[in-house]
Amino acid sequence: MLFNSLQFAIFFIVVVSIYFSIPHRYRWILLLIASYYFYMCWNAKYIILIAFSTLVDYFAGLQMNRISEKRKRTKYLVMSLVTNLGLLFTFKYFNFFSRSVSEFFQAISIPVQPPLLHVLLPVGISFYTFQTLSYTIDVYRGKIPHEKHLGIFALYVSFFPQLVAGPIERASNLLPQFYKKMTFDDERIASGLRLMLWGFFKKIVVADRLSLYVDSVYGNISFHSGLTLLVATYLFAFQIYCDFSGYSDIAIGAARVLGFDLMKNFDRPYFSLTIPEFWRRWHISLSTWFKDYLYIPLGGNRVPVARMYMNLAIVFVVSGMWHGANWTFIFWGALHGLYIVSSRLSLGFRDRLVERFRVNKKLVTFSRMFITFQLVCFAWIYFRAGSLAHANLVVSKIFSLHWGRLYIPAMDQFVYSLFAVALLLAGDILLERFNFGAAILKQPVYVRWAAYASLAIVILLIGVFNGSQFIYFQF
């Protein structure tokens, strides 16, 4: 069931209505049934994987709670890690690994027939695996108490608003909220609905509209000119931002309607002045997950500088792998690792340069934002292309400077795309610079209603309603 479908609208209205009509003690049952149903709409069989992960981690938490000595608790942590990462590896990475090994042997003239699994990738497996792993690691570290209630724990793993594409929640934030009695709060519900509306705008008007152009260009890279590929890459930057942050907004908004606070996942990342800042604004729940559960255990900043840079590079390569079983994602992650390391290494030099030449502050801000955006877009080429060869072809065509003609299959569609991006930028600038979200609430009711109705009209008139998947579902 997709957020951008009428089925979800009906499902959500039914769940919310029942939720506020039943006593608090029964609500977790409703949410658990709703969450399992929500997931089973994609593939009923794969709910077994979620249930299995839930049972293993619940049991691991229970056992770790009984043992006070950290060393003895380790085997239960290992059990949880092996089970969850094993499932993730089997379903997501096995075929990639098998093919890569076979390609390696073929390259040295040893023909190998790779064993392949004919299984579908379970939707959102990377998200719920990381969420449930954060629980066992935190229990192991003694940061949080284990969860006694199996039903509540199952709900933590499968909570439908963020089940398939995050935000990847922490047990310390989400679990206690399931015990809190949520009262009917009209302002909170209105705020959740507003966020959902903005999320729908991002997904339906911007992301799905841009995908029409981007898919047609990236689907036939060799036929297109450098200029077309450049434009498609910029549009993809906005497509993926709106696709994923739109999903996050709908998820956070839907949870807010039910009374839950999920963590912020995006903070207008294209306004970042540096790559490290970009990663503090993009997919925040994943970045912080990697910081807490990979970067810090590797030594974080408390190690020699060279080792710290190595740790950063490792984190970004793993982050790339998390996104997909393809060398393109690994390269994309490595590229960002390189950006981060270069950014840190050159920070002092860049600051001295600005000071020495007394460059206008606004110009510096704009240049930094512009350069950061260009670097991010360059990396998106590897994220979007189907293979490294395709990505390299895109890069070579763009940098050949023989740009050729811009491919415009239908002028009206192209204009809608540009209009959608312009609206998004206007909205994001208003939110970033003028705190538009708070400002609109101070306006009289007719102004607010006119603003909401306008957004709804834009969605109805130029949205793309083909019920397309969210890109991040595949991760």
Added chain:
Amino acid sequence: MAVNLSIFNSNKYLRFFAQLILFSIFLILVDHIGGSVLKYFYSKTLYGDNWPKGNWVTQKKFDVIIFGSSRTFRHYIPSLIEKKIDCTVFNAGENGQYLLYSYALEQLVLHRYTPRAIVLDLLPSYIIKLDNEQEEFDRLESLAPYLDESEIRSLLIRGKLLNRIKYFSRLYRFNSRILNIADNIRNGPGNFDNGYVSIGVPKFRPTNKFLVDLMQAPRVDSFKINILKKFVSSARDKNVQVIMSFSPTLEPLSANSKKILTMYQHLFSSLDVPFIDILSADHPEFENKAFFMDYIHMNARGAEHFSELFSQQLAGVLLRQKTLTAGLEMSDLSIQQDSN
């Protein structure tokens, strides 16, 4: 399990729902007013890059209407055909559309007036079960502005609640059409020839095959066969002459296409529907790239030559029909005279 009704009594709850209902009413009003304004302007659009053929067939009257896909749109030149048959002709072919679209347009026409004849240019894929069955229905959304017409409504809604909810919005019916409306009003007739727009003679591109040629074992869709039969019967019910046609392709037909074409021939022979098949007739000149823009679409030069040939055959079919009708009327007359 006791239902907690206490919240229903709270003022907060009532206030929220009162506001929600008021906002919904406001939104519906805006939607309906906006939708009506757009409908008015849409009905005024006749020209432009994305001119709606529905407006032509519902607002004007033609003696002969040719329905079909992008091949129809590119192959039949009404002004040339008109010269031969001395009737007004409209090309209602549309890019990216199949049988359902032609059927829907035909219903719009027959509901309003009775043309002398209708032609359907066939595609092998018309009666095939597509991999994505929903796709053909999704393409019919281009007829959403005519949703108030019962014939279109039943095809688009198909008894589904979700479709009913979707099309409740009047603005949604004009989704992605705002620029078309502005553009179409701004544009004049240009090189518009009763539905045909010349593409000129662009460089040949070795692309495009029939959908059935990309399938291993195409399966016939009984639903679409029924639609095809309805296309014929609803016209006949109004005494409209129905003619089927198959326009040329650059390369000889594949085994899949041939099989379906034979199926068409049997079907129309059993229904006694004339079938103009220029391809299988002796016209080797069409095996020439100079007439085509890709494997299955002719360029303006090919269209001119084809329209000449087609109009001769169409004139013959119409004449036979006229003679037959006149013969029947004469025999009716003589029977009446005998009985007198």
